[in-house]
Amino acid sequence: MSSAVNTATPILYSFRRCPYAMRARMALFYAGCALDIREVSLKEKPPHMLACSPKGTVPVLICEGGRVIDESLGIMRWALALNDPDDWLLANDPQAQRDIGALIEENDHVFKRHLDHYKYAVRHPEHSQEHYRDLGAVFLQTLEERLQQRTFLTAEHVTLADIALAPFVRQFCYVDPDWFWQSPYPRLRAWLQRFLESALFMSVMTKPLLGR
Structure with missing residues (x-):
């Protein structure tokens, strides 16, 4: 800042x-x-x-x-x-706040690295694209298991965790949509579909003019 x-x-x-x-x-x-x-x-x-x-x-x-x-x-x-x-921060639940922070930390510092290698595998020829996808899928499995317990990642309603992570799961999906939409993560797929169809997401994806 x-x-x-x-x-x-x-x-x-x-x-x-x-x-x-x-x-x-x-x-x-x-x-x-x-x-x-x-x-x-x-x-x-x-x-x-x-x-x-x-x-x-x-x-x-x-x-x-x-x-x-x-x-x-x-x-x-x-x-x-x-x-x-709508209490995205779960203001009265300190444990849930720590949970949100840990999820975002893993997304931003571990999953994002695997996502970048998967998306730009040609720049990282040490391993195959499938190898990088498998590394990222470890986090997808973590999210799938969470969604088996609740509707969203940390609560029964959208929280900061869902909004912070969904754009990255979306990007992972779009590297190979055919693979993702047939992947063994049905709860995660449904969660992402709800996100992509949400009024909030669609409202921020209109094409603005280039800035000054």
Whole structure:
């Protein structure tokens, strides 16, 4: 995080297909935040975005008053601190909060690495694409087992965990959809299908204009 010029309406620099940006947009939309969403061309990143967040990755949120949040999970928690009508944070359940944190940690630091190797297997010729898929499928099995116990990952309603993880499971699915939709994870497949058909997801996947 850093500081930036004051802005009357929060600015979100985003990239439509980025899973980190997806989950940030969903939390902001759910919380009812008014936003100036600026779609980024990864080949020509806006100078203002780079001035605010030199690392050059999306999402980047520039809040009223100039505060900059350039991590997706930080943006999600910022939005939910403003408004969380359906209790995505499970505010009165500390154990569930730790559970959510552990799931997101594994997704972001273990599953994401296997996902990248699976998706871009040609860049990692040390092993076959199927090998990388099998490594990622360990996490899919973990999620499947959770969904055998409840409707969503940590509760009987959507929580931060579901929204934080679903864009990455979606990306894993789209590497080889035929494999995924016939995979031995029926509960996970149904969970992802509900997510893809949800009004929340569809609302944040419209194509905005490129940012300034």
